[in-house]
Amino acid sequence: MSFGAWLELIASGLITGGVYALVALGLNLQYGLMRILNIAHGEFLMVGAFLTWLMQTQFSVSPLLMVPVSFALLMGVGLIVHRLWFRPLTATSPNLDVFEARGLMVCFGLMFLVQNFASLIWGGDLRGYDYLTQPVAIGGAQFAVNKLVVFGLALFFSGALIVLLRTTLLGKGVRALMQSPTGAQLVGINTQRLHPLMFGIGLGLSGVAGCLLSMTYAITPSMGEPYTVTALIVITLGGFGSMSGALAGGLLLGVIEALGMHFTNPSLKSLLSYSVFIAVLLLRPNGLFKK
Numbered sequence: 001m002s003f004g005a006w007l008e009l010i011a012s013g014l015i016t017g018g019v020y021a022l023v024a025l026g027l028n029l030q031y032g033l034m035r036i037l038n039i040a041h042g043e044f045l046m047v048g049a050f051l052t053w054l055m056q057t058q059f060s061v062s063p064l065l066m067v068p069v070s071f072a073l074l075m076g077v078g079l080i081v082h083r084l085w086f087r088p089l090t091a092t093s094p095n096l097d098v099f100e101a102r103g104l105m106v107c108f109g110l111m112f113l114v115q116n117f118a119s120l121i122w123g124g125d126l127r128g129y130d131y132l133t134q135p136v137a138i139g140g141a142q143f144a145v146n147k148l149v150v151f152g153l154a155l156f157f158s159g160a161l162i163v164l165l166r167t168t169l170l171g172k173g174v175r176a177l178m179q180s181p182t183g184a185q186l187v188g189i190n191t192q193r194l195h196p197l198m199f200g201i202g203l204g205l206s207g208v209a210g211c212l213l214s215m216t217y218a219i220t221p222s223m224g225e226p227y228t229v230t231a232l233i234v235i236t237l238g239g240f241g242s243m244s245g246a247l248a249g250g251l252l253l254g255v256i257e258a259l260g261m262h263f264t265n266p267s268l269k270s271l272l273s274y275s276v277f278i279a280v281l282l283l284r285p286n287g288l289f290k291k
Contacts, residue, residue, distance in 0.1 A: 003140060004139065005141070007140065008142065009259065010258070011141065011143065012147075012258050013257060015148075016257065016258065017250045017253055018250065018251065019254075020227075020253055021158050021234065021249070021251060022157055022158055022205055022212075022250070023206060023209045023230070024235050025205055025243055025247065026041060026202035026204070026209075027202065027206075027228070027235060028240065028243060029174075029198055029202045031240065032242075033178055034086070034195050035096060036199065037100065037103065037107065038110075038202070039111055040107045040108075040111035041203075041206055041228050041231060042223070042224030043224040043225075044206045044210070044224070045207070045209050045223075046114070046115070046118060046210055046222075046223050047118065047207065048074055048208065049210035050127070050210075050221075051069075051207075051210075052066040052211040055069075056214075057129055063211060063215050064149070067153060070204075070208055070211040072204070074203045074206060074207030075204030078196075078199050078202060078203030079199070081203070082196040082199040086103060087195075119221040123221075124222075127218065127220070128214070128218040131146055132144070132146040132149060133145070133146060146215045147216055150212045158247050158250075161205070162244055162247065173189045209227070233253060233277045234249040235287075236287060237276070237277075238287050238288065239286055239289055244289065245288070248288075248289050249288065249289065252288075253273065253276065257269055257272055
């Protein structure tokens with residue numbers, strides 16, 4: 001293989017991995033902070049993708065403009081979902097284990113509710129549009145402009161969340177709650193405000209990921225579930241609760257999938273992902289990047 005071919009292969013994996021990381025960061029934030037294993041996370045990614053497709057095809061609104069709009073809309077949906085379902089669960093669950101189990105059941109219901117609602121509105125056909133598909137040459141390799149945009153925005157939003165959590169007072173409160181919920185509440189951190197805000201930000205990131213994916217791939221109401229599973233694999237790679245680990249894990253998984261599909265068989269993508277997942281669980285259950 002030429003240098004350009006290697007560069008194109010690795011970059012393709014990094015571009016995919018950037019989206020993986022963005023999805024995983026939102027899910028990791030929800031589970032690491034609130035112990036909500038939101039298996040409906042990918043369905044909200046799908047909603048962001050369809051909203052972007054609808055606005056672009058029907059009203060000629062640029063997908064780039066829809067990036068902040070998708071974040072704001074899905075964040076608002078997240079605040080509502082938390083208020084309607086997870087806040088009452090918090091009040092009625094006798095302990096964290098019961099809350100986690102009940103929350104998982106709620107997320108199952110949300111997954112089927114959102115997926116079937118989308119199928120009812122948009123049908124089950126593949127949807128898509130052309131946006132910034134012209135190629136650009138970098139280092140002897142050819143890349144579509146839209147994929148470079150997707151990678152850049154995925155890294156931007158992922159980095160922005162990590163910086164927020166590491167450098168701001170809000171982020172310190174979130175990290176304190178992740179490390180010791182009881183201790184954080186004893187020093188005055190208000191979980192009644194912080195939990196819904198972080199849940200909303202998590203869904204907002206899924207909306208951004210869906211918006212970005214719609215620029216490069218065909219979309220369907222069933223597209224969300226595989227991304228939820230992938231996000232769980234990424235979180236396992238990076239370590240539950242580790243945001244920088246989720247970013248590194250997403251990029252690593254994207255490269256592993258790209259190399260594996262190139263040198264073996266593209267149909268083995270899921271096998272590669274699950275093999276990595278099982279290996280990490282057996283050999284490094286705390287994650288590759290978590291200290």
